[in-house]
Amino acid sequence: MTLTDAQQLGYINAQAADGRVNVELETDDGMVLNMGPQHPATHGTLRLVARLDGEQVTSADVMCGYMHRGYEKLCEVRSYPQVTTLVNRIDWLGSFANEVPFILAAEQLMEVEAPPRAQWIRTLLFELSRIANVSLFIGDLALQLGAQTPAFYAFRDREFVLNQIESVTGGRFHPNFDRIGGLKDDLPKGWIAETKAAMVRLRAFCDEMEGLVYGNEIFQSRTRGVGIIPAAVAQSYGLSGANLRGSGVDWDLRRDANVGLVYDQLDWKVWTHPDGDSYSRCWVRLQEVREATTIVDQICDGLPSGAIMAKVPRIIKVPAGEAYIATENPLGQMGYYVVSKGDTGPFRVKIRSASFNNISIAPWLLRGVYVPDIITILASLYFILGDIDR
Amino acid sequence: MSDFLRDYLTVGIFGLTGVALVGLLLGLGSVLRPTRAQPQKYINYESGVDPVGTGWGQSNVRYYVFALLFVMFDVEAVFIFPFATRVDAYGWFGVIEMGIFIFILALGLLYAWKKKVLRWL
Amino acid sequence: MPIPKPRLPGLVTGLTITLKELLKTLFPHRGIRRLIPAPSRGAVTVQYPHESETPAPRARGVIALKEENCTACMLCSRSCPDWCIYIEGHKTKAPPRRPGGKERTVSALDRFDIDYALCMYCGICVEVCPFDALFWSPEYEYSEPRLADLLHDMDRLTEWMETVPDFEPYEAGSDAKVRKVPR
Amino acid sequence: MAEDTATASAEAPEIVIDERREELRAVFVAHLGEAVLDSVIKPGDGLWIRVATDAWAEAGRVAQGKADCKYFDFLSAIDWLPSPYGRYEDSALDVPFPPPMPERSAAVPGYAGGESRFQVLASVAKTGTDLRVLLKVDVPDDDPRLATWIRSYSGAAWHERETHEMFGISFDGNADLRNLYLPSAFEGHPLRKEFPLLARVVKPWPGIIDVEPMPGEDDEPSEGEGTE
Amino acid sequence: MGLVESGKMPKPLTKLLNLSRKYSIWAYQWGLACCAIEMGAAFASPRYDVMRLGVIPFPASPRQADLVVISGTVTDKIVPAIKRLYEQMPDPKYVISMGSCTNCGGPYWDSYSVTKGVDQIIPVDVYVPGCPPRPEALLEGVVLLQERIQNEDMAARWRGEQDRQEPIIVG
Amino acid sequence: MDDLFLNQFLLLGAMLFCIGVYGVLARRNAVLVLMSIELILNAVNINLIAFGAFWGSIAGSVFALFVIAIAAAEVGVGLAIVLLIYRNRRSVALDDVAEMKG
Amino acid sequence: MVAQSVFFYLFAAIILFSAVRVVTSNNVVHAALYLVAVLAAVAAEYVLLAAEFVAATQILVYIGAIIVLFLFGIMLTRAKLGSDQDLTHSHWALSAATALLMFGVMGYALVDQFHWTATPMPADTRLVSVAGSNSATVSDSVFTAYLVPFEVVSVLLLAAVVGAIVLARKD
Amino acid sequence: MISLSVLGVELAYWQVTSLRVLGVLVAVVLPAGAFVYLFLFKMMSFMQSRLGPMEAGPFGSMQLLAEVGKFLQKEDIVPERADRRLFFIAPYIVLASTFLLFSVMPFGPDVYFTNLDTGIFLALGLSSVSVIGILIAGWASANKYSLIGGIRAAGQLIAYELPMVLAVVGVVIQAGTLNLQGIVAAQHQGEIFGFSGIGNPFLLTQFVAFGVFLVATQAELTQTPFDMPVAESEIVTGYMTEYSGLRFLLFFIGEFATAGAFAAIAATLFLGGWALPFVSLDDNSMNFIGPLVLFAKMLMVGFLIFWARFTFPRFREDQLQAFAWKYLIPIALINILVTMILKVAF
Numbered sequence A: 001m002t003l004t005d006a007q008q009l010g011y012i013n014a015q016a017a018d019g020r021v022n023v024e025l026e027t028d029d030g031m032v033l034n035m036g037p038q039h040p041a042t043h044g045t046l047r048l049v050a051r052l053d054g055e056q057v058t059s060a061d062v063m064c065g066y067m068h069r070g071y072e073k074l075c076e077v078r079s080y081p082q083v084t085t086l087v088n089r090i091d092w093l094g095s096f097a098n099e100v101p102f103i104l105a106a107e108q109l110m111e112v113e114a115p116p117r118a119q120w121i122r123t124l125l126f127e128l129s130r131i132a133n134v135s136l137f138i139g140d141l142a143l144q145l146g147a148q149t150p151a152f153y154a155f156r157d158r159e160f161v162l163n164q165i166e167s168v169t170g171g172r173f174h175p176n177f178d179r180i181g182g183l184k185d186d187l188p189k190g191w192i193a194e195t196k197a198a199m200v201r202l203r204a205f206c207d208e209m210e211g212l213v214y215g216n217e218i219f220q221s222r223t224r225g226v227g228i229i230p231a232a233v234a235q236s237y238g239l240s241g242a243n244l245r246g247s248g249v250d251w252d253l254r255r256d257a258n259v260g261l262v263y264d265q266l267d268w269k270v271w272t273h274p275d276g277d278s279y280s281r282c283w284v285r286l287q288e289v290r291e292a293t294t295i296v297d298q299i300c301d302g303l304p305s306g307a308i309m310a311k312v313p314r315i316i317k318v319p320a321g322e323a324y325i326a327t328e329n330p331l332g333q334m335g336y337y338v339v340s341k342g343d344t345g346p347f348r349v350k351i352r353s354a355s356f357n358n359i360s361i362a363p364w365l366l367r368g369v370y371v372p373d374i375i376t377i378l379a380s381l382y383f384i385l386g387d388i389d390r
Numbered sequence B: 001m002s003d004f005l006r007d008y009l010t011v012g013i014f015g016l017t018g019v020a021l022v023g024l025l026l027g028l029g030s031v032l033r034p035t036r037a038q039p040q041k042y043i044n045y046e047s048g049v050d051p052v053g054t055g056w057g058q059s060n061v062r063y064y065v066f067a068l069l070f071v072m073f074d075v076e077a078v079f080i081f082p083f084a085t086r087v088d089a090y091g092w093f094g095v096i097e098m099g100i101f102i103f104i105l106a107l108g109l110l111y112a113w114k115k116k117v118l119r120w121l
Numbered sequence C: 001m002p003i004p005k006p007r008l009p010g011l012v013t014g015l016t017i018t019l020k021e022l023l024k025t026l027f028p029h030r031g032i033r034r035l036i037p038a039p040s041r042g043a044v045t046v047q048y049p050h051e052s053e054t055p056a057p058r059a060r061g062v063i064a065l066k067e068e069n070c071t072a073c074m075l076c077s078r079s080c081p082d083w084c085i086y087i088e089g090h091k092t093k094a095p096p097r098r099p100g101g102k103e104r105t106v107s108a109l110d111r112f113d114i115d116y117a118l119c120m121y122c123g124i125c126v127e128v129c130p131f132d133a134l135f136w137s138p139e140y141e142y143s144e145p146r147l148a149d150l151l152h153d154m155d156r157l158t159e160w161m162e163t164v165p166d167f168e169p170y171e172a173g174s175d176a177k178v179r180k181v182p183r
Numbered sequence D: 001m002a003e004d005t006a007t008a009s010a011e012a013p014e015i016v017i018d019e020r021r022e023e024l025r026a027v028f029v030a031h032l033g034e035a036v037l038d039s040v041i042k043p044g045d046g047l048w049i050r051v052a053t054d055a056w057a058e059a060g061r062v063a064q065g066k067a068d069c070k071y072f073d074f075l076s077a078i079d080w081l082p083s084p085y086g087r088y089e090d091s092a093l094d095v096p097f098p099p100p101m102p103e104r105s106a107a108v109p110g111y112a113g114g115e116s117r118f119q120v121l122a123s124v125a126k127t128g129t130d131l132r133v134l135l136k137v138d139v140p141d142d143d144p145r146l147a148t149w150i151r152s153y154s155g156a157a158w159h160e161r162e163t164h165e166m167f168g169i170s171f172d173g174n175a176d177l178r179n180l181y182l183p184s185a186f187e188g189h190p191l192r193k194e195f196p197l198l199a200r201v202v203k204p205w206p207g208i209i210d211v212e213p214m215p216g217e218d219d220e221p222s223e224g225e226g227t228e
Numbered sequence E: 001m002g003l004v005e006s007g008k009m010p011k012p013l014t015k016l017l018n019l020s021r022k023y024s025i026w027a028y029q030w031g032l033a034c035c036a037i038e039m040g041a042a043f044a045s046p047r048y049d050v051m052r053l054g055v056i057p058f059p060a061s062p063r064q065a066d067l068v069v070i071s072g073t074v075t076d077k078i079v080p081a082i083k084r085l086y087e088q089m090p091d092p093k094y095v096i097s098m099g100s101c102t103n104c105g106g107p108y109w110d111s112y113s114v115t116k117g118v119d120q121i122i123p124v125d126v127y128v129p130g131c132p133p134r135p136e137a138l139l140e141g142v143v144l145l146q147e148r149i150q151n152e153d154m155a156a157r158w159r160g161e162q163d164r165q166e167p168i169i170v171g
Numbered sequence F: 001m002d003d004l005f006l007n008q009f010l011l012l013g014a015m016l017f018c019i020g021v022y023g024v025l026a027r028r029n030a031v032l033v034l035m036s037i038e039l040i041l042n043a044v045n046i047n048l049i050a051f052g053a054f055w056g057s058i059a060g061s062v063f064a065l066f067v068i069a070i071a072a073a074e075v076g077v078g079l080a081i082v083l084l085i086y087r088n089r090r091s092v093a094l095d096d097v098a099e100m101k102g
Numbered sequence G: 001m002v003a004q005s006v007f008f009y010l011f012a013a014i015i016l017f018s019a020v021r022v023v024t025s026n027n028v029v030h031a032a033l034y035l036v037a038v039l040a041a042v043a044a045e046y047v048l049l050a051a052e053f054v055a056a057t058q059i060l061v062y063i064g065a066i067i068v069l070f071l072f073g074i075m076l077t078r079a080k081l082g083s084d085q086d087l088t089h090s091h092w093a094l095s096a097a098t099a100l101l102m103f104g105v106m107g108y109a110l111v112d113q114f115h116w117t118a119t120p121m122p123a124d125t126r127l128v129s130v131a132g133s134n135s136a137t138v139s140d141s142v143f144t145a146y147l148v149p150f151e152v153v154s155v156l157l158l159a160a161v162v163g164a165i166v167l168a169r170k171d
Numbered sequence H: 001m002i003s004l005s006v007l008g009v010e011l012a013y014w015q016v017t018s019l020r021v022l023g024v025l026v027a028v029v030l031p032a033g034a035f036v037y038l039f040l041f042k043m044m045s046f047m048q049s050r051l052g053p054m055e056a057g058p059f060g061s062m063q064l065l066a067e068v069g070k071f072l073q074k075e076d077i078v079p080e081r082a083d084r085r086l087f088f089i090a091p092y093i094v095l096a097s098t099f100l101l102f103s104v105m106p107f108g109p110d111v112y113f114t115n116l117d118t119g120i121f122l123a124l125g126l127s128s129v130s131v132i133g134i135l136i137a138g139w140a141s142a143n144k145y146s147l148i149g150g151i152r153a154a155g156q157l158i159a160y161e162l163p164m165v166l167a168v169v170g171v172v173i174q175a176g177t178l179n180l181q182g183i184v185a186a187q188h189q190g191e192i193f194g195f196s197g198i199g200n201p202f203l204l205t206q207f208v209a210f211g212v213f214l215v216a217t218q219a220e221l222t223q224t225p226f227d228m229p230v231a232e233s234e235i236v237t238g239y240m241t242e243y244s245g246l247r248f249l250l251f252f253i254g255e256f257a258t259a260g261a262f263a264a265i266a267a268t269l270f271l272g273g274w275a276l277p278f279v280s281l282d283d284n285s286m287n288f289i290g291p292l293v294l295f296a297k298m299l300m301v302g303f304l305i306f307w308a309r310f311t312f313p314r315f316r317e318d319q320l321q322a323f324a325w326k327y328l329i330p331i332a333l334i335n336i337l338v339t340m341i342l343k344v345a346f
């Protein structure tokens, strides 16, 4: 691997030069506040450079790419099963949800369909990963705003969901459970009862958060009216998920463009909030967790029996064609544009991840806000670095 | 030396105790702690990139206004405190006098409020 | 800019929630023993070095190798996305499996290494192995101070075999068959 | 929904007429006229439209305004050239490095055709529905550059940056085409097919050595079909 | 020159000092990728509660940190920041490398933008395998680190003779 | 020498006063000039208190309090002016703002 | 009284040294800190003179408030880190001469007027009226003899606030 | 003065003084340690349904020793651009100010360090000194986060110093003295509607002032919800960002020792200090029980402080200032007026 090392050294030096780009940003007026890449507020390694006037941001630039791992390129050299396990790691909090659109796209190209039981379990795990993802968001949001305890509660109650995910898929995070044509395995005995118990815990958690965080006057005054995104702007930046619905756009792919999952057979509701501010985004997310728990309950009750795997060849070769499937993932719309040339692996995979679009609005949104609001806004936009940078 | 001064001497000694404690700990630490220079160790921490610019710019004038209001009320407190110990002695006369005093200063706060300097500038 | 209004309810609710949690943790007992503080029982914490939680049987902790079953077919190694299984083998003759059968040509393993420093715990190798030679074990305690020690050789992989749990039965409504772990 | 697609494409795609998508296509045809070079409809699933290179900006405007697809989904590109490295594991043993580039003509475009090696692909959607248009455009081979879309969709800015970084396609009118992901001194455009993944070239594929033939059926009956 | 560095410390005292370092490990909180969430779970989930072991996840600045858990994918772009972070921590400092990505690239071993192992840039004390390692695996790593600290010979450490993997190139 | 003398305090006050005067005259930085004025005011206060103690009168203390109050007001306004100057000229050097005096 | 003398000279030395540094220091923030030293030592001198209330006021208002005001002022006007040669006029010698001359005149007048031996301080300088504490005595005095100045002070402070707000506000 | 006459021995002045120095060390370090261990480690953990330090000593009781031992061995980094001298001085100022605060605290009828007439007034003055240390620390680090943190901290400390001062006035009016012993006595001897059994802890009559004082204390200690100056999600650790090793530990000790000091002041002003109801003030036994009583009351106040800290999110800087100026200060002023009027009327 000597070659790459040489390459790396090159990058490192170049990066040092990049660091110095900062200096150009320094002007006589105002100061430049740099947050990240090592900054607790940025969920890891986002970098935010804000030029300040006092504590007001005059312009902000978001620099990402610190977590860029070259997914789209790697997908081109991997086979379909290998890609499935790789894409787990894009939105690492709701991993299972990452697999689904890719598998669905591949299934569409192969013209196979998963048996009903597999579809139901997929939907079930999809919603579980939504809960795992968004419940952590709530804790993290509170943490960003200075409240420590909710984060601990979030981690505590999230464990119940992770346990369930792990006991069926074998991975707390990265299930690699979806297969073209179905699922890897069926549910273990007793799992459904445990899941329903976990959902009760989660609903209690939502109530707790409502009391501890959302109902808190300090929290409200920090989030209400901060970072307002009008619906039109949200659309033209391609925001999705709660960020879009928090701006009052009533669009949810689970309801409006459901492919391969069983949402159309369930009874649930899409939440929107007209305000478009940070609070409404967070509020919508909380409601979605609640809704997800009821969806899970319904699926647990109505799970059909049968096989979980359709007939597919051992060596998977996907016929040539193009397919684009997007699903409503915890973070927003996630889509895979899969181009196949009839090979064991995809020819090109374009990963449309939600956070990339969601965060691209940040420079627009951060103009004119105050330093503490940067935190609120970034936290309420809710991004995951892997989902931005891929 | 009078008791009075001794009391204050104690205050002084306590201040020195604080300083001595710090000194002692730092002294002890200097015996124990290592020093290992590394190229980037002494660069200012700025989220992992090179520090930008000289380190600060003009912070908000707002803080100054707050500081100013603070000074004003602090001075007020200086007069209120001795008065407070003697409220009984002055009776209604004192209450009215102090009421006026507080009222006038409250006007300053009110002015600041109305001028909206209590918000972000 | 909304001024924070000191309305009490929200703040007070928050305080009661945390207080309740505090009391729940501190005094988990019911009834007469209520007043005895026992945080170790009240907290959800699993005190790791002394006790540890049991991961789900399916948990992907470490890959165990059943050496006898492996035919060095290289399938796992070839489908591993991380290229982290290193296998070498040679052909040898083995006694017939069933008495009276003919002698077979089998591959004996010379080397079977999995580099856990590189492995992404995807399970593809376990899945593709046609001979039931690889199994997941939920063990996770094998941190090392040296990177090279994370390359587990055949012996270590075989040792993990002891920790492989049985497969669980399935939930009602499933028509999948429970497999068995060869021991 | 899934059944719909499956049956539709499995049997006779031309019989199922997807009226909503037909209408949507009609809007584009009406406003872009000749510039709509080709289009494909997968009933119940998708609409692909390929527009002429110089009508790209206009296509964006039509999509945003006339077609009422206000929602910007993504914008990216495709390099239709087959990779010179093949699929590494198949050819890992002795590929010369760097391998010869495949012929330019080896680039076979996908839906809605195309003449160039690179195609830019953008998706816009109509909120509240499952209607989505995938717009494709050829990018000139010699000078990969296109008009920007940021006037129609603000969100396109970052996507164009990404495309520029990954494919080396420039966008006129987008002033900010700095690298988004990679250090600014990074050389090459990773998503072009000729970009090598060096680690794969350097590291020997462990599956290559001493390949054992698949076991005979009589020898190992317990194989079963795939994994469960 | 501190006494400890020069190795002039009496034995029992060294033991005591090691003990105090063992039980007070302030861990810098910085997550890189998925593993960061498991690190977060180890640090912040009541079920694991790393504070029990004396690992205090308070500091947000490397200046107060003793331990950094590099958890997640190390990309070439972040490498300078990691190096700087490490160097800005005051000695004695420890590094735990968590997860396959950090150990040597993991799932992205062939990527053009990922560094193949953090040990190429900073010395690592404990490697925790997994993708992601479960929180208890990280706890095990911490316990292992504590054992090492307990038996550490500081003087040797300063002379650079300790059994500590200095950056190597992983093939 | 066992006793404290009034003169000790007065001379101390005088010295402090003169140092303050020097500061006012010699410093270019407006903030520093304000600080020097504080020195002068403190010198005055020392005198006031010393006289008060000498004559056994509380008036010295009371006046010192008033002086402190006035000093606070003076610094407040003074610094506000300095900030204003700074905002307009990006400098607090006094000869740069000489025209202010005129 | 010996101790008092010792302390007097100690504090006087601090005052004078720090005061000189205030007017000569090349760093504005250092100057402000020296000013703190001056103020604290002056407060100590007040204590020696038994004016404890004024001493406490000195700490509360001067050190706690006015210095903070100064520091804000300094930081808002972007003082440079490190020394700054520009802080003193080039004609500082002239100023020094003036100040020295002034001191000569004053010193002569003082020594002339208040002969050392003729003006020892009273043995107990505590001023305590009926109420039994220095603060109460101050209060009594304010609320009888100095009522008008007291109210005027409030008006003065009001004026200062209004003025400063008008000046400091961005328009 | 002879605060040790309880023991029945006459001690030379230097002996008394050294005892006092020891006493203040205990008074500073013990509450600081207790606060860190009990509240920061244990209570926080329990509130979050976990355990907190457990391995170092039984129930992690040796954790603090380990911390100190560890910090002693940590390298001491001074950033190259920092103003070295000021960088060094800042922790001294902060810690010295804390020690000074304790000098006026009474712990029993004869157990006190000093018995000053200006007691509480001086204490308030001294408490404001630490602002300078913080500002200096922020400035000298030459780090942006530090500077912003320092300025924010200073802005906040002065904004909440006022409500605190003004809240105390109510107590002073009721007690009629600035002397802390006097205030304790006044509470002990006071009566509620003629009932003098439990005295009159000013908590009952000055509950408004107590509320204001508590909120202000919270802010003075930069605890959540007023921890904007050290908001780690924005400005890392504020003015402490560049401090490493021991110097950081000193700030840390300072923070919690100051919490102890303020808790002690609050306990003395509003909860009756070291005095116990039904026990005579002059009872010699109070010299031994008194400190414990005060400590218990401090823990109560500390509990309130940290309870809020672990529950709430933080205010934004402007909200925090507005809260002080628009609510707390007017309330405190009105409280003063009302107290004054009631005092004169009855």
Ligand code: SF4
Pocket (backbone or CB within 6 Å): C076, C079, C080, C081, C082, C083, C084, C085, C114, C118, C119, C120, C121, C122, C123, C124, C125, C126
């Ligand atoms: S689990 Fe995945 S990465 Fe690990 S050895 Fe098996 S196939 Fe390779």
Ligand code: SF4
Pocket (backbone or CB within 6 Å): C069, C070, C071, C072, C073, C074, C075, C076, C077, C087, C128, C129, C130, C131, C132, C133, C134
């Ligand atoms: S696939 Fe199974 S049998 Fe084949 S080499 Fe791997 S472990 Fe052995």
Ligand code: SF4
Pocket (backbone or CB within 6 Å): A089, A092, C120, E033, E034, E035, E036, E071, E072, E073, E098, E099, E100, E101, E102, E106, E107, E130, E131, E132, E133
């Ligand atoms: S090792 Fe696995 S879980 Fe950890 S960061 Fe890498 S991909 Fe994510």
